[in-house]
Amino acid sequence: xxxxxxxxxxxxxxxxxxxxxxxxxxxxxxxxxxxxxxxxxxxxxxxxxxxxxxxxxxxxxxxxxxxxxxxxxxxxxxxxxxxxxxxxxxxxxxxxxxxxxxxxxxxxxxxxxxxxxxxxxxxxxxxxxxxxxxxxxxxxxxxxxxxxxxxxxxxxxxxxxxxxxxxxxxxxxxxxxxxxxxxxxxxxxxxxxxxxxxxxxxxxxxxxxxxxxxxxxxxxxxxxxxxxxxxxxxxxxxxxxxxx
Amino acid sequence: xxxxxxxxxxxxxxxxxxxxxxxxxxxxxxxxxxxxxxxxxxxxxxxxxxxxxxxxxxxxxxxxxxxxxxxxxxxxxxxxxxxxxxxxxxxxxxxxxxxxxxxxxxxxxxxxxxxxxxxxxxxxxxxxxxxxxxxxxxxxxxxxxxxxxxxxxxxxxxxxxxxxxxxxxxxxxxxxxxxxxxxxxxxxxxxxxxxxxxxxxxxxxxxxxxxxxxxxxxxxxxxxxxxxxxxxxxxxxxxxxxxxxxxxxxxxxxxxxxxxxxxxxxxxxxxxxxxxxxxxxxxxxxxxxxxxxxxxxxxxxxxxxxxxxxxxxxxxxxxxxxxxxxxxxxxxxxxxxxxxxxxxxxxxxxxxxxxxxxxxxxxxxxxxxxxxxxxxxxxxxxxxxxxxxxxxxxxxxxxxxxxx
Numbered sequence: 001x002x003x004x005x006x007x008x009x010x011x012x013x014x015x016x017x018x019x020x021x022x023x024x025x026x027x028x029x030x031x032x033x034x035x036x037x038x039x040x041x042x043x044x045x046x047x048x049x050x051x052x053x054x055x056x057x058x059x060x061x062x063x064x065x066x067x068x069x070x071x072x073x074x075x076x077x078x079x080x081x082x083x084x085x086x087x088x089x090x091x092x093x094x095x096x097x098x099x100x101x102x103x104x105x106x107x108x109x110x111x112x113x114x115x116x117x118x119x120x121x122x123x124x125x126x127x128x129x130x131x132x133x134x135x136x137x138x139x140x141x142x143x144x145x146x147x148x149x150x151x152x153x154x155x156x157x158x159x160x161x162x163x164x165x166x167x168x169x170x171x172x173x174x175x176x177x178x179x180x181x182x183x184x185x186x187x188x189x190x191x192x193x194x195x196x197x198x199x200x201x202x203x204x205x206x207x208x209x210x211x212x213x214x215x216x217x218x219x220x221x222x223x224x225x226x227x228x229x230x231x232x233x234x235x236x237x238x239x240x241x242x243x244x
Numbered sequence: 245x246x247x248x249x250x251x252x253x254x255x256x257x258x259x260x261x262x263x264x265x266x267x268x269x270x271x272x273x274x275x276x277x278x279x280x281x282x283x284x285x286x287x288x289x290x291x292x293x294x295x296x297x298x299x300x301x302x303x304x305x306x307x308x309x310x311x312x313x314x315x316x317x318x319x320x321x322x323x324x325x326x327x328x329x330x331x332x333x334x335x336x337x338x339x340x341x342x343x344x345x346x347x348x349x350x351x352x353x354x355x356x357x358x359x360x361x362x363x364x365x366x367x368x369x370x371x372x373x374x375x376x377x378x379x380x381x382x383x384x385x386x387x388x389x390x391x392x393x394x395x396x397x398x399x400x401x402x403x404x405x406x407x408x409x410x411x412x413x414x415x416x417x418x419x420x421x422x423x424x425x426x427x428x429x430x431x432x433x434x435x436x437x438x439x440x441x442x443x444x445x446x447x448x449x450x451x452x453x454x455x456x457x458x459x460x461x462x463x464x465x466x467x468x469x470x471x472x473x474x475x476x477x478x479x480x481x482x483x484x485x486x487x488x489x490x491x492x493x494x495x496x497x498x499x500x501x502x503x504x505x506x507x508x509x510x511x512x513x514x515x516x517x518x519x520x521x522x523x524x525x526x527x528x529x530x531x532x533x534x535x536x537x538x539x540x541x542x543x544x545x546x547x548x549x550x551x552x553x554x555x556x557x558x559x560x561x562x563x564x565x566x567x568x569x570x571x572x573x574x575x576x577x578x579x580x581x582x583x584x585x586x587x588x589x590x591x592x593x594x595x596x597x598x599x600x601x602x603x604x605x606x607x608x609x610x611x612x613x614x615x616x617x618x619x620x621x622x623x624x625x626x627x628x629x630x631x632x633x634x635x636x637x638x639x640x641x642x643x644x645x646x647x648x
Contacts, residue, residue, distance in 0.1 A: 063563060064642040083568050090641075091565020098645070102560040106261045119565040163564065 008075045010171050010202045011037035011060055016069035018055050018225075029055040031225040032069070039170075042197040042235065043204045044216035052225035053206045054175065060204060061173045062090050074170055091119050095164025099176035101156040103148040109159045110135065110144040116167045134162040138192060154185030161192060165201070172196065174205040178212050190215045194237055251570065255577035258550070259585075266582055269546045273586030273624060274593060276536030277617045281594025283532040285607035287525025292608050294517045298510060302378040304344075304478050306485055307508040308471040308492070325467035326505065330495060334473065339491050342476050342484035345373035349470040350454050352462055354425040356406055358417075363409035367400075367424055367450045369457025370472070375401070375435075377474035380451070385418045385433030388453050396455040400429040404437035405447035424450060427460030481511050525610075533620075539586070540624040547579045547632035558636050559644025572637035579629025580622065587621025 018030040030052045037043050047053045058064035059071055062078050071078055073093060078086065090096075095116075103112045113131035122130070135141045138158040148156055157177060164172050174193070178186035194215055197203055205216060213219050214236040221229040259266050310326040326348070333339055334346040350369035355362050368374065375387050382401065392399050402410075402417065411417045417431045429452060438446040458464050475484035485507055489500045496504065551558070558571055566574075591614050598607040 058642045061563065063645065064640070087562070087565050087567040087570075090563060096560075096563045098560070102556065102645075104557055104560070106257045115561070116564040119561075119567070119570060167565070 009036045009038050010074060012072040014070045016066040016071060019067045028225050033227055037204060039202050040200050041202055042217045044213035044219045045206045046208060046213050046219055047222035051222040053222050057175050057206050061094055061096060062086050091116055092167050093170045095169040095172045097160050097164050097174040097177045099179040101160050103156055103159060105148055108145050108147055112159055113162045113166050116163060120167060131166055134166040138162045153181050154188055157181060157189055170202060172201055172203045176206055251573050252577055255574055255581055258578050259581050269542050269582055270586035272539030272542035273583050273621055274590035276539035277587045277590025277621050278594040279535050280532035280617045281591060281613045282597045283528035284525060284610045284613040285598040286602055286605050287528045288610045289607040290605045291518060291521030291525060294521055295514055298514050298517060304475040304481050305377050305510050306473040306488055309506040326471050327467050330492060333491050333495055334488060340487040342480040342487055344474045344476045345377055347371045347374035347377055347472040348454055348468040349472050350457050350462055350468060356410055356450060357423040358410040361410045363406050365406045365448050365450050367457060369452055369454035374472055377472050381436045382433045383436040387433055393453040393455050396459050397453060398429045398456045398460060399432040400450050400452040401433040401435055402431055403435050403447040403449040405445055406450055407434050425461050478511060481509060485509050536620060540628045543579055543583055544628035547629050551632045551636040555644050555647040558639055559641050562641035568637040572633045575633035575636050576629045580625035583621045583625030587618050591617055
């Protein structure tokens with residue numbers, strides 16, 4: 001997962017502004033954010049609600065475009081891309097983990113993990129093998145056939161992580177991944193993220209909880225759409241492993 | 245591409261996830277398709293019934309009617325009629341090369357009696373050629389012959405209904421004497437059943453030599469009420485008609501335009517009846533199409549609801565790499581599956597209902613109606629799904645993901 005483009009930053013935001021029209025005027029959700037995330041970093045973006053962190057997440061996830069400024073993902077200016085290329089980038093370069101898990105309810109855990117591989121056009125046997133391997137990493141191989149409603153919140157979120165890493169993306173984007181989990185499940189999930197980080201994955205995680213941000217190697221704090229602090233730290237490592 | 249198959253599988257899962265709703269939506273298409281098939285079958289059935297009753301008149305026949313009208317040519321007014329001379333003239337190969345046979349017809353309604361059984365039948369006095377021209381075949385015994393006609397022999401061929409009405413099953417009517425009106429006739433032949441054709445029972449007939457019918461029942465006359473002319477082929481029936489008209493006009497010193505007879509061409513009768521029956525069928529088809537349209541609107545409605553309900557799911561799918569075309573085809577396939585399933589079930593229901601007799605008409609499945617109805621159902625699925633699917637595909641992922 002580490003290639004020759006090691007020197008190219010995974011995320012390069014330069015003077016990114018995002019505004020929304022409100023009535024006659026406009027509201028600035030993100031004002032002039034410049035941020036570089038290098039390969040292998042585990043960045044927590046923290047801030048109160050309304051600080052612009054969700055908007056920044058949408059832009060870095062190629063789900064939305066900046067109003068002004070540039071965003072380069074692995075050196076590629078996403079502004080210049082159409083639906084086809086954007087879909088391919090979201091599919092192969094980014095893995096999303098959402099607060100509300102967002103598994104497809106009618107599909108088993110394995111099928112959910114397979115879904116991005118389906119969109120990548122991968123053949124069924126290879127797909128099943130890859131999805132199985134991803135479930136193995138999150139420790140849920142024996143739950144592969146379960147429908148989401150038969151899994152606990154923590155298990156669902158781990159299936160979502162498996163789905164995010166199935167295509168072996170350059171970047172894992174997690175939006176309040178522990179927001180819907182209890183303390184124990186949160187700790188297990190963060191242990192999983194630490195493990196992925198230790199294996200060299202690049203992770204950008206949005207959170208408003210300090211103790212969750214403590215797992216990251218770098219914390220970027222936003223307030224009113226601007227970066228007010230950006231510091232590296234020694235991450236908290238998982239106290240113990242996790243089990244299903 | 246395996247993605248197409250995966251798409252179909254995903255769509256099927258979507259269809260199955262809310263099966264009561266899917267079933268109700270399908271019902272709209274089902275009823276639409278079934279009614280198209282049934283109403284077209286009723287149209288086709290009634291058209292065939294009309295055609296059959298016309299065809300029971302005979303094959304490639306012209307019927308010349310005379311009511312003994314007066315015709316005027318110049319200042320002289322004279323009584324014209326169809327007589328033996330007309331038959332002779334029309335039978336000449338030279339006068340009318342496209343006429344195969346000419347049969348004089350005398351029709352009278354009589355009560356047939358055998359023992360204590362009675363049966364009201366029409367008695368047809370004619371010549372042997374009448375049987376062939378009218379599609380009667382002899383099941384047992386023999387047909388009346390030219391010799392019978394020449395000798396005024398009181399012999400009769402009984403239609404199937406008359407025979408079964410007079411004689412007990414198992415008994416042999418051949419050689420028996422039946423009373424027609426006041427006269428006694430000997431049964432020499434039994435006619436094969438032609439079947440009832442809706443308008444009249446073609447088997448309630450007794451066919452005897454016209455000479456004998458005149459002698460015994462109607463009294464000697466110099467004219468016939470009707471001539472049954474058989475043409476050589478369907479293609480030359482029009483030619484035969486003009487030959488008949490010219491011969492009769494010449495015989496009566498008049499022109500074809502002033503001919504005091506009505507010449508009924510069976511082929512033109514059929515084509516007139518067929519075209520009005522087709523109009524009727526088309527009308528029924530359109531009525532059914534309206535119900536199919538209502539079904540289509542139901543599919544579209546439910547697809548819009550589905551897209552709205554699954555907005556978040558669409559957002560997730562886009563976030564993990566579904567292209568617009570993939571989302572579009574997912575919902576298109578879903579609406580097509582609903583419509584096509586409804587169409588197949590509707591076709592089965594339509595075929596089932598078409599086996600029943602509806603409003604006195606035996607429906608006949610139009611061969612084109614089933615592929616047409618299925619094709620329309622397919623089209624309905626695609627068209628009704630297009631707008632909802634487009635809405636889904638063009639959702640911005642960021643908006644779709646935030647949808648609550």
